[in-house]
Amino acid sequence: MITVSHLRKSYGSKEVLHDISFSVAKGEIFGIVGHSGAGKSTLLRCLNGLEPYQAGSVVVKGAEVGRLSGGDLRRLQKDLGMIFQNFNLMARKNVYDNVAFPLVLWGANAIHDRVMTLLDLVGLANKAKQRVTSLSGGQKQRVGIARALALNPEILLCDEATSALDPKTSSSILDLLADINKSLHLTIVMVTHQMEVVKRLCSSLLLLDGGQTVALGSTEDLFLHPTPAMQNFVSDEFTIIPGGVTIRLHFPRTIAKQSIITRMARTLDCDFSIVGGKLERYGDDVFGVLIITVPKENADRVQEYLDNNHIPYQILPSKENDA
């Protein structure tokens, strides 16, 4: 559906994207992740021709985006819906008119039915005649989604779609996006700096830093077996206790975590303290994460035990090493 190879983009002499390559399959939810200024949004805008690029290729639905112009480019853009962090709705228009806008531009038929179907889909049918300025952030993003879907696109581009929303609203928007992905077989490319979003929705991801690819692969692999760059990005919020070795354990649903960890203590006859633990959602799956500290002298035996039992883990850098 989307193939990007060796993409380079610069503003003047400053190169903002260096040699980016990835591809997105039909029906997939693909995440482009990174800190602010990493070039994520610029990369997204290269996909639908809002930003030109200098070298490499961006092929969307079989067409090289950089070579399209005028009507051809606009017809491609029609197939690529886009939603934005700040919603970008027309403040003077009501909900209905905002959603109808793309349809009016393209002279579509049966606009009224289409708009009402879309408003039903995003749960705003009863707000059709309200001014968008009177809506909450989550409702505005729902209008944005309805508008992006108006022209029946095959691909939906999301630029930090949930970054301006509170966690609960953000969560409902993510559910909506997941529903749309399944029910409409829509390919979604999400740009975000929120790891929660990626874990929850994306099947694969591209991690960008300073315009360079630092990680690319399936979300599960990258989170369970993180490369050092990835580890930097997903650093835990737990305070690591100095002294001893801190280990981050991952438990797929199939492993009963209670017994594993207590059995380990019994088998090895060693103590450990629990630093923290949580459940994380990766797509439809739930993983347990447990962070423990073991005394230095037992670290090797614990690692050996974990290796033998095929439990994914990482040793976290301790505070002493940092200092």
Next chain:
Amino acid sequence: MPDFLTPLWTRFCDKFPEILEATLETLSMVCFSTLFSMLIGTLLAIWMIITNPIGLNPKPGVYRVLDFVVNLLRSFPFIILLIAIIPFTRFVVGTSIGSAAAIVPLTVAAAPLVARLIETCFLEVDRGVIEAARSFGASTWQIIVRVLLPEALPAIVLNVAVIAITLLGYSAMAGTVGGGGLGDLAVRYGYNRFQVDIMVYSVIILCIMVLCIQGICNFLYKVLR
């Protein structure tokens, strides 16, 4: 009525037809020059927002020329412009005297100001909304007609008041060199013939016009917003 007012009242009644005529002349000068300068200025502003380096289809070279011309025309003192373009005025309306002739220099003076003000209104439109329109394949003209103009409309309406009131002031100047209107009346009677009361009437009417223009535009702004 107190005795001292009687002669004033008599003279007001006496001069009423002239005052009315001057009022209508001023109104027609202001209305037509506002209309024409809005049309020409808006077209210029559209051209500028397209070619602006941060515009819809940047053409920095073209923009620099437009920008320079607008600045140049705006830097002319109106009274000089009025005289300098007399040949052009003759060419357009066939004469350089009268209210109709005054509309030409008034329009020429106001159009660049309109262009600048409306360009600013366009620049104030949320860039994100424009980007959203582009993201679903709107053409440049669709963006101008369906996004920029409607979104900027309330701000444009407020600027119409600025333009119309500026033109009301200019029209008094145009009046003194043969354009007629209230400014001309005030100068002829009040200054040249020491009939201060007639000048006061003219000024009162001008004040009322300013208040009405601003009031109407403020009202429209509230409705449109």
